[in-house]
Amino acid sequence: MNPFINLGIRHDIVNAITELGFENPTPIQEQSIPVLLTGSNDFVGLAQTGTGKTAAFGLPLLELLDFEENFPQALVLCPTRELCLQITNDIKNYSKKMSNVHVVAVYGGASISDQLRQIKRGVQIVVATPGRMLDIINRNAIDFSRVKYVVLDEADEMLNMGFQEDIDNILSTTPDEKKTWLFSATMPAEVRRIAKKYMTDPYELTMGTKNTGNANIEHEYYVVRARDKYAAFKRIVDFNPDIFGIVFCRTKIETQDIAEALIKDGYNADSLHGDLSQQQRDKVMKRYRERSLQLLIATDVAARGIDVNDVTHVINYSLPDEIENYTHRSGRTARAGKTGVSISIINAKELGKIRQIERVIGKKFAKVDIPTGFDVCEKQLFSIVHKIHNVQVNEQQIEQYLPRIMEEFKDMSKEDFIKRFASIEFNIFLDYYKNAPDLNAPVEEGRRFERDGDRSSYPRSGGKSEYTRLFINLGSVDEFNRGDLLGYICNQSKISGRSVGKIDVKGVYSFFEVPHADVDKVTAGFNGAEFKGRPVRIEIAGEGVSERRDGGYQRREGGYRGDRTGGERRDGFRNNRGGAERDGSGGGFRDFSGKRREEHGERRRRF
Known part of the structure; x- marks a missing residue:
């Protein structure tokens, strides 16, 4: 009963x-x-x-x-x-x-x-x-x-x-x-x-003590230099191959930039913040609930009310301004009696805030070292082994291919086959983490880190000498945010997401940076391209297009202001909504099926 x-x-x-x-x-x-x-x-x-x-x-x-x-x-x-x-x-x-x-x-x-x-x-x-x-x-x-x-x-x-x-x-x-x-x-x-x-x-x-955290949540913190924060964050994610997490940032800009940097680096991530339209927000949350996203980067306000089961990790990329918000953040994991981990990545001057949070939630944080490159490679290797061991075999569908498979491997011993199969992914991490530096910051050097606080802790685009700024006649009215546009550019021009520099999304147009060597490839990729029945135009920003203070753009060689089609004169902008649907592989990252986009030797992240 x-x-x-x-x-x-x-x-x-x-x-x-x-x-x-x-x-x-x-x-x-x-x-x-x-x-x-x-x-x-x-x-x-x-x-x-x-x-x-x-x-x-x-x-x-x-x-x-x-x-x-x-x-x-x-x-x-x-x-x-x-x-x-x-x-x-x-x-x-x-x-x-x-x-x-x-x-x-x-x-x-x-x-x-x-x-x-x-x-x-x-x-x-x-x-x-x-x-x-x-x-x-x-x-x-x-x-x-x-x-x-x-x-x-x-x-x-x-x-x-x-x-x-x-x-x-x-x-x-x-x-x-x-x-x-x-x-x-x-x-x-x-x-x-x-x-x-x-x-x-x-x-x-x-239930429990007022304002305390869930007893099933483990609380950990990592001390790093501000300049190493993003690299340490990626290493923590790599050390947890099966992570399904929410990453909290303090501002909308930080949220978008972290998500964009992760996508460039091959991670299956997207952002959730207050500048998204309801349609964009619904799209992101649908992908996250369906687990076609593995990392959701969010602000406190945007993440409120999210109820997704089986979140394994909450990562505080930035600690909250209000101590009580930590309780809400960590409560996104370990729901319905399950266990979870709440991770905070801090610099030494934030240790006092960790102690404050400990007093509020009534639990001690565990100080954990950033894993070494060897630790990550080992963890990833045995994750692969575990997945192979537990994979469900569709006997009926695979049967017709078995003779050809057996023929291909007939000269290979069992031991050699296992080594080669496991090495497919292991070699990627081995190459990436070769000579990986120690990212742990000595706590006693806290005063030195204060000078790093204003530095960017995630990759920015290259200098002007390396990149060309391009114009594209698509923008936020087409339901593009920076992550969406990154995926669209990479899919259309077949370039690596990591090579794309700064992306600046406006209302009816956008600018993005690519290395000088990729300009012709990008231009050729968009030759004849259409979006929602409208020709897509790519131009070098400095040659034909300049920004206006009123948020529009103008053609400097005598074209029409507000020209969205490259042809007819228009008195205003046409609102073409709908946007491109990112398929989970745009921007150079994989979906959960494990299909890889080639990245010209760049390290790829498997989910």
Whole structure:
């Protein structure tokens, strides 16, 4: 018998969650569900992300609401679109064996008219982000006068994102006699104030100590010189061949630059930050959830609400400005009882911040040395051996090729075959890490590192003497960011992603740098190329095109301003959206199938 029955959950719901793989309640579920099922208390639940909070409030809601009635009875507020959709889908899955359950997700970045139609048809549970919910309320399109329960999920994150006023305005439309359930990973003063304002003698449940981190997470830090930070980061990734991680940076610019540098170096990565459109963000997250991305480079704000299972590592490329944000970052791994690792790459002057974080989360960090080149090669070799040993063989499909395979290897001994096969990838890392330097920084030299703090810790493009700046008539209105454009250029011109220098994406055009020797190859690669039915034009920036201060460009030899097609005169820019879909192999990196793009002897990274 499923233990959820003993918590007071009825059979049809238990049967549904059993099919979803729910076997035993998590601690927050075990402690909170019996309390919430009484429906008589306001409630404050403090628990880390990934501990099963959605079921902790979702299952009691399904027990307490009257689904014979089609008016809003419960409102769930959460900080981000991703979390809104996740909660909505989870509650729908929990209720799949029930009838007449209507759950609507209300969030920005999607058609408000579709959401209004769903609400008009009848709904009992509304899951919403504050901004879009307030927009719908201001249109008088929903009536919360009979709402019985309001859930504030990830309350600390909503307040950190500046939703205090929106939450106040939304809750003012709900009845005083409702019950408010607040769930949060941390309990800063702002969350405490909102609990006092909207709750009466709430039942408070704390799993672990307030503001502490998940007990299943190992916390590690590496001390490096600022100038070696990017190289050390890559070596840490190489030392963990099966990594599926989120990398946190402090700024949008740093996020984009790190992702771009990783793509050039052959890693399967992309960025997530506030400058992306909703369509671009959805594309990145779809690839990450499908695991066709292995590293997601993100800012704190952009990553909020991300709920992806089996994240093995969280890497703090830059420590957060706010100590409490470390708890949210590390909580992206070790979800649902699994284990994970949170890594921080710091310089010596940041050791004090590590000690502060230790005091807040109640756990000690382990100081770890950057692995040597030999360590990385050894780890990669046995990763290959392990994959070969566990590979699933499709007997039916491979059968027809076996005679030719056996004929090819008939003169080779078993030992020689194994050595050669393992060496295919091993030699790549062996060559790359030959004479690899020690990247560990002596802690006692911390004062010296302060001078390095302003230096770039990731590769920049070469000097003017080595690179030619090219113009291309594609830009952000075509849904290109720098990573997308890098992949498009490399796929079209068949050059190495590592050879492309600085990329500057504007609105309706962009500039990028390539070595002088590759200019003719790039120009030839785009000869006759079209994008969405429009000719793609490549020119040397200094010869025919110059930037305008107003964000457009002009042809210096007398062409037309705003010319997007190379022919007809236009009074404005044509907004051609849609963008190129990166296929996971653009920009010189591999997808998970292991197919390699040739890089003229450059070291390739296998995922």
